[in-house]
Amino acid sequence: MAPPVPPLIPADVRSRLRGLRLLPARASGSRGIGLHASRSRGAGLEFAQYRAYEPGDELRQIDWKLYARSDRFFVRESERESPLTVWLILDASASMRQADQARRDWTRLHAAKALAGCVAELALQQGDTFGLIAINGDGLQLLPAGNGLRQRDRLHLQLHGLQARGQWPDSGRLAPVWERIGAHDLVVMIGDGFDEAAIALAERLASAGRDVVHLQLLTVEERDFPFRDGHRFRDPETGQELLGDGPTVRAGYLARFAEARRTLDARLQAAGIRHDTAFLDEPVDAPLQRLFGTRGRGT
Template sequence: MQPAPATLMAIKDLSLFAKTVIDGFMTGINKSASKGTGLEFSQYRSYQPGDDLRWLDWKMYGRSDRYYIRESEVETSISVRFIVDASQSMEHNDNGYTKMDYARHLCAALGYLAHKQGDAIGLYGLTEKGVHVLATRRDAQHLQRFYYQLENLQPGGQFTAPGYYKNIFATTSHKELVIIVTDFYEREGEIGQLLKELSAYRHEIILFQVMGRNELELDYGQYSSLQDLETGETVNIHAGQVRGLYLERLKTWLAAIRQQMLEQGISYRLLRMDAPMDQALRDFLNQRQKMSI
């Protein structure tokens, strides 16, 4: 039986939470092995112009009269950068905890898993005043620094301006795994601009969109007005009268985001705050593992 979301989220110690969630399943956020020219054989593939001739399999050629390359598995560690939207909309509350609470716990769990696999991890909190940076490292003490920075990352203001992050992700020449956690609340395409910048560096990108049950279903109990957390604007609502139109527009908006992510080659997953996080992660990681086979 899966623990209720509120039960898991009640674990305030991020280190304990991460171990509780992750130790039950160790499938990995990256494959932890890439095809290369190591010692352990993986599979054959047809020769392509430009392939290293040293890896031709002459026995296969003798049997089939065709050229084949022997691919093998090479163990590798990577750098995993966590980018967390720390704008004020991440203070949205559903069932007693906020999107930022959810983001902290999600990153703690995945950061623990990456660290356990030997990957370097880093944290980038995007605030209105700038980017809070914890550079990627893999030493034994770094995971505790990671937890500490997550715990102290507080949402406020609007989304980060491009000038604050423009050069941060150009500091590495090797491919990285970038995990973004956001509610995708944007007013003028600022999150889309960030994704466009990141895609230009050809990193692998995973985007988790966090949303509350109350906003997905337009269920705010007896409340008749809502306040925009970033602008302070108040909107009167009559949920019974507008729910149908709201849900239709929400469906269109989410479909547009999925299409945008597909076109940019970004892995995307919508996470509901009322769904058990451990099950959501397990489903995502299992899907990711199948895609890598």
């Protein structure tokens, strides 16, 4: 019997997602995204009016204070924002197999899958549609945008089966990205930020008017470089190897790593791309809390 598949989103993380909202940075008057509320009524965000309770209404919508004053049941109606389409672009190239020596069972790809599941959960909470484009050496794996619990199940199934391999394909094989992602969709890219082709795609999407969020995942060893003796460092995508003594190369490595992060941050900032970097020892929802929590909302 095969071992049970662990849940994509840990229970403690799932509970913390309830306080987050996916907010697009760019409002659209034509589709009512963000600051422009639609005229549809329901259990939305901005209070619109009261109406009499009807069978089938959720009890949580009843205004109990008003009931205490009037002895009648009234439901609070709100203006709902028009549905948003959220696209997850997931880097599944070979470098996403990287893990820390202290925890080999938690790779960048594991964290990326969990993070993608969290974003989909937020979209589900909001009644939004969501889809997945996973990219690796095999090309693109596509889950068309949809909504509801069955769509979430399809997403989880595809994520569980996803493996990190190869390098990013050339731009000619990325045509489905442009065919699927609409002008007002929210794009959440998750990867290690090491592939120039991935960053170029993020910049191109942003320059074409797409609302892009980039979430970078890095290992603790990349951040701290804790190696104390000789090591063989191997690039999982190219196979190139480098022999080096940890203490000797540490200072130079950390300086170059910091400069590479500053350069990437500057490129994403210049392109108008919201971004955050998370390390594998952080809670998986940490970048979402920073970007879509109370403090990060709308920034």
